[in-house]
Structure formats: C-alpha cells, structure tokens
Amino acid sequence: MPLMLQDPPLIRRALIAGALLVLGILLVVPLAAVFTEALRLGLGTALTALTEPDALHAILLTVLMAAICVPLNLVFGLAASWAVAKHDFWGKSLLVTLIDLPFSVSPVIAGLMLVMVFGLHSFLGGLLEGWGLQVIFALPGMVLATLFITFPFVARELIPAMQATGREEEQAAYLLGANGWQILWRVTLPNVRWALLYGVLLCNARAMGEFGAVSVVSGHIRGETNTIPLQVEILYNEYNFVAAFALAAVLTLLALLTLSAKSVIEWQVRRQRAHPEAERLTNRVPLHQLPR
Amino acid sequence: MSISARHISKSFGSVQALQDVSLEVPAGRLIALVGPSGSGKTTLLRILAGLERPDAGSGPLFFHGQEVSGLSARDRRVGMVFQHYALFRHQTVAENIAFGLAVRRRKQRPPRAKIRETVAELLHLVQLDGLAGRLPGELSGGQRQRVALARALAIEPRILLLDEPFGALDAKVRKDLRKWLRAFHERIQLTTVFVTHDQEEALELADEVVVMNQARVEQVGSPQDVFDYPASPFVIEFLGNVNRVAAGISGAALQEHDRLYVRPHDIQIQPQDVGGSGLKARILHIFSAGSVAQVTLQRLEGGEILEAEVARAELETRQLHEGQLVTLFFRHIRVFSTSGEQRWIHNALAPAGTK
Structure with a gap:
C-alpha cells in the first residue's frame, strides 16, 4: 500500500487547474499576444519592419552588448566564485554580498549611479571627455550598465556548484603536482561545466533584455544607442505596433531559445547523474516500489 | 624515507x-x-x-x-x-x-x-x-x-x-x-x-x-x-574495552587516588564463595552470541557495574546464570597513580591458595 500522502482527487484537480490558469494568464497569453500582434499584418510586413536600418542596428547592438558583457562576466564570475568556493580569506562574506548587490539595486538606480560617476558634469566624466572618450549616452556606458546588472548570474550559479564538489579534488591535484591553472582547467571547471553554461545562458538572456539601467545611460539615440528593448519602447510609443511587436518577438524568440538550451542542459545533468552509484544516492525509486 | x-x-x-x-x-x-x-x-x-x-x-x-x-x-x-x-x-x-x-x-x-x-x-x-x-x-x-x-x-x-x-x-x-x-x-x-x-x-x-x-x-x-x-x-x-574499578581492593599496596583498570577478559568468575580475596557480585545479564560471552556484573559493595568476558565453554562448565551471586578474581590490574606512575598488579585478587 502506498503511503496516504495524497489529497482527494477533486482537490488535486482543482489545484492543478488553478495553477494552469494563473500560468496561462501570466505567461502563455502575453507570449501569444506578442507573436499575434507582430504577425497581424502578415509575415512580410513584420520582416520589413525588422529590416529597417534602425531595427537592424538595434539587433546588432544588442548582440554586440551580449558579446562584450557575457565573456567579461564569465571571467569575473569564474574568478569570484573560485575565490569564494575554494578559498578562505578575510572579507569573504563582504565579497559575497557585493556579488549580490546588482540583484538588490533597482536597475534604474544603477543607471543613475553611472550617470553620476561618468556624466559630463562629473569629474571622471569630464576627464574622460577631455581624452575624447564619451561614456554616458554612448556604448561604453551601456556596456558598464549591462556588466553591472548581469554580474551576479555566472557567480551565483557557480558558487553553489563549486561548493558542492568540495575542495578535496583540488587538494589532491595540488599534491600530485598540478599548478593553479592546471587545477582550474583539469579539475574545477570540468566538474562545474553545466552550471557554468547555465550561468552564461542566464547572463546572456539578461544582457540582451536589460532595459532599465541601459535606458538611463543610453540617451535613446535611434540607430546609435538603441538596443532591442529600447527600440521596442520607442516604436510602441509611436503607435508603430507591428514594428514594436516584431522586434519584441525577436527578443522573445531569443529568450525561448535560451530556455530550451537550459532544458537540454538540465536533461544532460540528470542523465549524467544516472550513474549506478548516483542512482542509489538520489533514491529515484518511488517509495511504494521498494521491496519490503 | x-x-x-x-x-x-x-x-x-x-x-x-x-x-x-x-x-x-x-x-x-x-x-x-x-x-x-x-x-x-x-x-x-x-x-x-x-x-x-x-x-x-x-x-x-x-x-x-x-x-x-x-x-x-x-x-x-x-x-x-x-x-x-x-x-x-x-x-x-x-x-x-x-x-x-x-x-x-x-x-x-x-x-x-x-x-x-x-x-x-x-x-x-x-x-x-x-x-x-x-x-x-x-x-x-x-x-x-x-x-x-x-x-x-x-x-x-x-x-x-x-x-x-x-x-x-x-x-x-x-x-x-x-x-x-x-x-x-x-x-x-x-x-x-x-x-x-x-x-x-x-x-x-x-x-x-x-x-x-x-x-x-x-x-x-x-x-x-x-x-x-x-x-x-x-x-x-x-584501546579495547576496560573496566574502571573503584578502589577498595585489599591485598594490594594502593594509594587513595590511584585509578585501577581491569580488562574484561582478566575477570575470572567463580560461581560460589571459594575463599580468597575475591569480590562479591551478582550476574545481571549474560549476552552469549559469539564465541565469547559478555557478562554484566554488579558488585554487592558499592553497586559498581563491571563487564567480563568468559569463554562459552567456561560459561557452561561453571553453570553461570543471570541473578546468580558470584565471586570475582582479577588476573591483572593496571594502576595509574596521581604521581604519573603506572604498573601492573598481577593476581592481586586471586582464589585462596593460588597467591
């Protein structure tokens, strides 16, 4: 006899139906709306809207932002998580708090902070301007804003993964004569490769979709400093719904792609854990099927 | 190396x-x-x-x-x-x-x-x-x-x-x-x-x-x-099981704060009063799974609990059973005195005639 841990069927069905309803209203309907709006005047119109020079530039700029920010945050996140998970040092909890800071600061505030520091009227901004480098209302400021916002993603994924594998393998490698790089490449990274990829995907999704912080520092210059989210906003405010939703659909497709990549990764991880030893540990046999 | x-x-x-x-x-x-x-x-x-x-x-x-x-x-x-x-x-x-x-x-x-x-x-x-x-x-x-x-x-x-x-x-x-x-x-x-x-x-x-x-x-x-x-x-x-025995054992030159230890296999159990300097005790429990039986004993004087190990064969020949009153002899006692000195006392508690 299975343990009686289940609610009566009626309540179970009601709960599931409720959950599906909320999910539908909050997620599925809006997603569908994006695509229907984009295709309301036909695929051709939508594609024309996407091949407008400003739209193309926004797409390219978005890809460029991700291409700059993701590798940088990959390196930062890797370094930070390696330090936190594999070493003990004074001020470690402060570092962990700092890594989480972008999560707790509103993106708009983050953008404003950058304007304060690098704006034309600030000391640093004036200095850089003197050397011909404009930060605010230009690419460097947008990159800084995106870097700030997406900083925690890789580290947040890696720290628990690295902590879970412990330090003994690294110590064993060290005793066998490996240097720091060899330990990182041959021992630490292969053990956390899926968490790393997952973190990169999340970081990428956010780098492409970030609105608030980038909006403050970009200046919304069409064909120059507009990323996809910013361009969508402008088009929408101009009642150019088809173009706005067509661009939004591109971003949505990128997000869906990321999600499916994430699912594939999770499936891979589950499959890897299905080693005989791991199976015993994770107790995948339902309780009522255990021999007694 | x-x-x-x-x-x-x-x-x-x-x-x-x-x-x-x-x-x-x-x-x-x-x-x-x-x-x-x-x-x-x-x-x-x-x-x-x-x-x-x-x-x-x-x-x-x-x-x-x-x-x-x-x-x-x-x-x-x-x-x-x-x-x-x-x-x-x-x-x-x-x-x-x-x-x-x-x-x-x-x-x-x-x-x-x-x-x-x-x-x-x-x-x-x-x-x-x-x-x-x-x-x-x-x-x-x-x-x-x-x-x-x-x-x-x-x-x-x-x-x-x-x-x-x-x-x-x-x-x-x-x-x-x-x-x-x-x-x-x-x-x-x-x-x-x-x-x-x-x-x-x-x-x-x-x-x-x-x-x-x-x-x-x-x-x-x-x-x-x-x-x-x-x-x-x-x-x-x-290292291994041992009984700590309260002082009050006659026949050995002991000081007041000496700590005395007896290994379970160094306790000999006689079923009746055979004379000598043995301690009187009662068998509380006999656990006899395995080649050696574990016997739990309680001293009559002071109520101290001791664990002894007795070969299964001996258990049978001496007809030991729970609740029985017995006399205990210690083959070897390890003594640690407060001064840090340590020694063995052999046969301090022995049946009459073997000393």
Missing part, C-alpha cells in the same frame, strides 16, 4: 588542534595515528602533506633528513589518499592515475607511451586490470580506494599518507582491504602514515601506533606495547 616532525603546534582560531607534537617514523614503516575525532590526527597528517601550515614557533619537518617545512604541498612529493578518495569524477580511472605525470612540466613529463605503461603497471599492482576506462562513479568503494592509491603512487612519492583509509567502506570490505593493504605495504616498503579512529584497525595493521588525544600524543609504541603497557588512563580506555 624517514619522517621527522618536531614540536608541531597548530591552532584554528581558538581551537588548539595540535600542541607540541613530535613524530619520528623510520623509513619503510607503516604507522597509525589513532585517536578519537578531534584529537588532531588528521591535522597532523595534513601538515605532513603540506596542506596545512603549522603555527609559528613549530619545529622543522624532515623527510629523510632533508628539511621540507618550506616546501609547498606540490613540491613535497607526498602521495595522499583522502578519506573519500577525491578521485576526479569526470576523468576515467586511467586519466586519474596518469594525472600526476600528465601535469608535469614538458621537460620532466614522460612520453605518452611511457605514461600509459606506468598506468597499466599501477592498475595491475592494485589489481584493477581492465577497469582503465571506467569513471569513478562506476566503481565500488573498495575499487575507488585502490584507484586513489594507484594515483598517489604514480608520482613515486617519498611518503604515503592515508586519511581514514577504511572509513567509507562497509565492514566486510574493510576487513579484506585491511589484510590487502598490509600485504601491499610489505611489497612496496614505502614509509606510510595512516589515520584511523578505529583502535582495532590500528593495532592490527601498523608497525607502530601513535595514540593521540586532545591535540597531544599520549603514547607511541608497537601495537603490543601500547596494548600491554598503556601509558595513561586514556590509552587503556581507548
């Missing part, structure tokens, strides 16, 4: 893990560091490996007369097997074993074919031929341990360190591997230090036993020495 560590101290924050510990290991020996958890034995092992740095003011550490205190763990050429083996989980058995050779600088790295050959030899040595392509997750606990051993040996270490080598194995495998490791040590003759909390394991396996307690070394000696001549109440209590 011999190991010599002098006056090592180590503290983690306010916790003293080692306090002025010295250790001498002659070349080729198999040494056990044994003690309860928290006694500092693993810390000492990690200091030998170079994974922990002793506190300032600690003495030097020598391998075969060469000082290694300043060398990092990488440069000490120490083979270590961790309690949970720390195998590289994404690498095959062969890759694990080859690791120490593969990470060497180009000039010192053996050619690929030579590495493959070494791996095959080591796999044969630890009797794991044919498992080269497996991942650690596909091996049993005992097999993993031997892979870890082969990996440690691949770099031709100067000393071998084993942290609780049998701690993660079940009882049956444990016994088998213990014998295997002893035979293995005879073959390779590598100076080996292993840590265990199991006194039986230490006594059975090691040439010499270092008993540790509360960050200090209590006693060093051969298994027989430490068992037969325990140097402190801690050692006698830790």
Whole structure:
C-alpha cells in the first residue's frame, strides 16, 4: 500500500487547474499576444519592419552588448566564485554580498549611479571627455550598465556548484603536482561545466533584455544607442505596433531559445547523474516500489 | 624515507588542534595515528602533506633528513589518499592515475607511451586490470580506494599518507582491504602514515601506533606495547574495552587516588564463595552470541557495574546464570597513580591458595 500522502482527487484537480490558469494568464497569453500582434499584418510586413536600418542596428547592438558583457562576466564570475568556493580569506562574506548587490539595486538606480560617476558634469566624466572618450549616452556606458546588472548570474550559479564538489579534488591535484591553472582547467571547471553554461545562458538572456539601467545611460539615440528593448519602447510609443511587436518577438524568440538550451542542459545533468552509484544516492525509486 | 616532525603546534582560531607534537617514523614503516575525532590526527597528517601550515614557533619537518617545512604541498612529493578518495569524477580511472605525470612540466613529463605503461603497471599492482576506462562513479568503494592509491603512487612519492583509509567502506570490505593493504605495504616498503579512529584497525595493521588525544600524543609504541603497557588512563580506555574499578581492593599496596583498570577478559568468575580475596557480585545479564560471552556484573559493595568476558565453554562448565551471586578474581590490574606512575598488579585478587 502506498503511503496516504495524497489529497482527494477533486482537490488535486482543482489545484492543478488553478495553477494552469494563473500560468496561462501570466505567461502563455502575453507570449501569444506578442507573436499575434507582430504577425497581424502578415509575415512580410513584420520582416520589413525588422529590416529597417534602425531595427537592424538595434539587433546588432544588442548582440554586440551580449558579446562584450557575457565573456567579461564569465571571467569575473569564474574568478569570484573560485575565490569564494575554494578559498578562505578575510572579507569573504563582504565579497559575497557585493556579488549580490546588482540583484538588490533597482536597475534604474544603477543607471543613475553611472550617470553620476561618468556624466559630463562629473569629474571622471569630464576627464574622460577631455581624452575624447564619451561614456554616458554612448556604448561604453551601456556596456558598464549591462556588466553591472548581469554580474551576479555566472557567480551565483557557480558558487553553489563549486561548493558542492568540495575542495578535496583540488587538494589532491595540488599534491600530485598540478599548478593553479592546471587545477582550474583539469579539475574545477570540468566538474562545474553545466552550471557554468547555465550561468552564461542566464547572463546572456539578461544582457540582451536589460532595459532599465541601459535606458538611463543610453540617451535613446535611434540607430546609435538603441538596443532591442529600447527600440521596442520607442516604436510602441509611436503607435508603430507591428514594428514594436516584431522586434519584441525577436527578443522573445531569443529568450525561448535560451530556455530550451537550459532544458537540454538540465536533461544532460540528470542523465549524467544516472550513474549506478548516483542512482542509489538520489533514491529515484518511488517509495511504494521498494521491496519490503 | 624517514619522517621527522618536531614540536608541531597548530591552532584554528581558538581551537588548539595540535600542541607540541613530535613524530619520528623510520623509513619503510607503516604507522597509525589513532585517536578519537578531534584529537588532531588528521591535522597532523595534513601538515605532513603540506596542506596545512603549522603555527609559528613549530619545529622543522624532515623527510629523510632533508628539511621540507618550506616546501609547498606540490613540491613535497607526498602521495595522499583522502578519506573519500577525491578521485576526479569526470576523468576515467586511467586519466586519474596518469594525472600526476600528465601535469608535469614538458621537460620532466614522460612520453605518452611511457605514461600509459606506468598506468597499466599501477592498475595491475592494485589489481584493477581492465577497469582503465571506467569513471569513478562506476566503481565500488573498495575499487575507488585502490584507484586513489594507484594515483598517489604514480608520482613515486617519498611518503604515503592515508586519511581514514577504511572509513567509507562497509565492514566486510574493510576487513579484506585491511589484510590487502598490509600485504601491499610489505611489497612496496614505502614509509606510510595512516589515520584511523578505529583502535582495532590500528593495532592490527601498523608497525607502530601513535595514540593521540586532545591535540597531544599520549603514547607511541608497537601495537603490543601500547596494548600491554598503556601509558595513561586514556590509552587503556581507548584501546579495547576496560573496566574502571573503584578502589577498595585489599591485598594490594594502593594509594587513595590511584585509578585501577581491569580488562574484561582478566575477570575470572567463580560461581560460589571459594575463599580468597575475591569480590562479591551478582550476574545481571549474560549476552552469549559469539564465541565469547559478555557478562554484566554488579558488585554487592558499592553497586559498581563491571563487564567480563568468559569463554562459552567456561560459561557452561561453571553453570553461570543471570541473578546468580558470584565471586570475582582479577588476573591483572593496571594502576595509574596521581604521581604519573603506572604498573601492573598481577593476581592481586586471586582464589585462596593460588597467591
């Protein structure tokens, strides 16, 4: 006899139906709306809207932002998580708090902070301007804003993964004569490769979709400093719904792609854990099927 | 190679893990560091490996007369097997074993074919031929341990360190591997230090036993020495079962604060009053599964509880049963006096006529 841990069927069905309803209203309907709006005047119109020079530039700029920010945050996140998970040092909890800071600061505030520091009227901004480098209302400021916002993603994924594998393998490698790089490449990274990829995907999704912080520092210059989210906003405010939703659909497709990549990764991880030893540990046999 | 560590101290924050510990290991020996958890034995092992740095003011550490205190763990050429083996989980058995050779600088790295050959030899040595392509997750606990051993040996270490080598194995495998490791040590003759909390394991396996307690070394000696001549109440209590007996035993020159110990197998039980200087007691319980019966006794004077071991055959010939009043004789009593003096008293409590 299975343990009686289940609610009566009626309540179970009601709960599931409720959950599906909320999910539908909050997620599925809006997603569908994006695509229907984009295709309301036909695929051709939508594609024309996407091949407008400003739209193309926004797409390219978005890809460029991700291409700059993701590798940088990959390196930062890797370094930070390696330090936190594999070493003990004074001020470690402060570092962990700092890594989480972008999560707790509103993106708009983050953008404003950058304007304060690098704006034309600030000391640093004036200095850089003197050397011909404009930060605010230009690419460097947008990159800084995106870097700030997406900083925690890789580290947040890696720290628990690295902590879970412990330090003994690294110590064993060290005793066998490996240097720091060899330990990182041959021992630490292969053990956390899926968490790393997952973190990169999340970081990428956010780098492409970030609105608030980038909006403050970009200046919304069409064909120059507009990323996809910013361009969508402008088009929408101009009642150019088809173009706005067509661009939004591109971003949505990128997000869906990321999600499916994430699912594939999770499936891979589950499959890897299905080693005989791991199976015993994770107790995948339902309780009522255990021999007694 | 011999190991010599002098006056090592180590503290983690306010916790003293080692306090002025010295250790001498002659070349080729198999040494056990044994003690309860928290006694500092693993810390000492990690200091030998170079994974922990002793506190300032600690003495030097020598391998075969060469000082290694300043060398990092990488440069000490120490083979270590961790309690949970720390195998590289994404690498095959062969890759694990080859690791120490593969990470060497180009000039010192053996050619690929030579590495493959070494791996095959080591796999044969630890009797794991044919498992080269497996991942650690596909091996049993005992097999993993031997892979870890082969990996440690691949770099031709100067000393071998084993942290609780049998701690993660079940009882049956444990016994088998213990014998295997002893035979293995005879073959390779590598100076080996292993840590265990199991006194039986230490006594059975090691040439010499270092008993540790509360960050200090209590006693060093051969298994027989430490068992037969325990140097402190801690050692006698830790190594095997023992009864602490309240004073008040006539016929022996004892001081007031002496601590007296009797091993369970040194208690002789007579079913009736046979005279002599025996103690009167009552049998509370007889647990007779196994070749030796465990008998729980309560002294009539003072109500003290004692555990005795009696051969099954003797149990039957003497017709002992629960609730019975009996007379106890102690063959050997270990005495520790407050002055630090220690001695055996033999046949202090003996049946009339045998004294």
